[in-house]
Amino acid sequence: MSTTPEARNVVLVHGGFVDGSGWRGVYDLLRADGYAVTVVQNPTLSLEGDVATTTRALDAQNGPTVLVGHSYGGAVISEAGNHPNVTALVYVAAFAPDKGESVNTLIADPPPGAPVPPILPPEGGFLFLDREKFAAAFAGDLPAEEARFLADSQVPWGLEALGGPVGQPAWQTKPSFYLVATDDHMIPPPAQRAMAERAGATVTETGGSHAVYVSKPGEVAALVKKAAAGAMA
Numbered sequence: 001m002s003t004t005p006e007a008r009n010v011v012l013v014h015g016g017f018v019d020g021s022g023w024r025g026v027y028d029l030l031r032a033d034g035y036a037v038t039v040v041q042n043p044t045l046s047l048e049g050d051v052a053t054t055t056r057a058l059d060a061q062n063g064p065t066v067l068v069g070h071s072y073g074g075a076v077i078s079e080a081g082n083h084p085n086v087t088a089l090v091y092v093a094a095f096a097p098d099k100g101e102s103v104n105t106l107i108a109d110p111p112p113g114a115p116v117p118p119i120l121p122p123e124g125g126f127l128f129l130d131r132e133k134f135a136a137a138f139a140g141d142l143p144a145e146e147a148r149f150l151a152d153s154q155v156p157w158g159l160e161a162l163g164g165p166v167g168q169p170a171w172q173t174k175p176s177f178y179l180v181a182t183d184d185h186m187i188p189p190p191a192q193r194a195m196a197e198r199a200g201a202t203v204t205e206t207g208g209s210h211a212v213y214v215s216k217p218g219e220v221a222a223l224v225k226k227a228a229a230g231a232m233a
Contacts (some may be wrong), residue, residue: 004087004175007064007228011038011057013050013080015071015094016103016157017129017138018150022070025217030224036061044157047075047102047164054080061085066228067170068220069094070213071187072161074195075103081170088227089171092213092220093181096195097166104162106191114188126156137185139211150211171199177227178203179212179220186210202226 012023020039042050064087069077074094118133134151178196
């Protein structure tokens with residue numbers, strides 16, 4: 001047993017269809033508590049490209065770092081989290097693929113009765129969510145105008161990002177923490193719990209939509225600080 005050092009750096013990784021601006025609430029809370037926070041802006045064209053972008057952000061950290069991912073960002077941190085600066089992983093309603101798995105393989109067999117995300121047919125190798133159904137599926141607990149803004153500012157999500165397999169998942173060797181959003185209509189809560197259990201993660205649950213990182217910044221920040229405090233590894 002060894003003690004994971006306390007981390008004062010946090011790197012935040014967004015998911016598909018959105019950019020890093022949704023982390024503002026979490027960012028503000030962590031900054032107020034003295035953490036150095038970096039928000040990664042991934043192009044979400046391919047998993048390989050997003051891992052490379054996240055790795056550059058990790059290269060710039062000056063010591064122990066907590067790496068946080070929302071949704072598809074969980075696949076990114078599972079790969080990029082092997083970086084030596086990373087001391088802990090935090091999954092926020094996120095995918096946590098095992099070796100050889102991708103987001104595609106994880107969503108291929110949804111639980112019976114699970115909500116089906118309103119993903120439109122791909123156009124030119126990219127996916128979007130139906131704007132009119134975005135709020136109910138992705139951001140049910142946000143004010144209507146905020147959910148509408150997210151719908152109307154969607155980032156095209158590349159099919160290569162969904163199909164990119166994870167090589168060696170960092171959660172196999174590093175402490176991980178998982179925030180389950182119990183009102184999520186994008187990634188079913190039972191699937192979140194199963195991935196968290198498989199990763200051996202410390203699990204916290206909260207009522208929240210898939211946009212829990214926006215709607216419940218205090219709970220997200222609290223879990224990040226728990227991960228940063230240093231854990232037995």
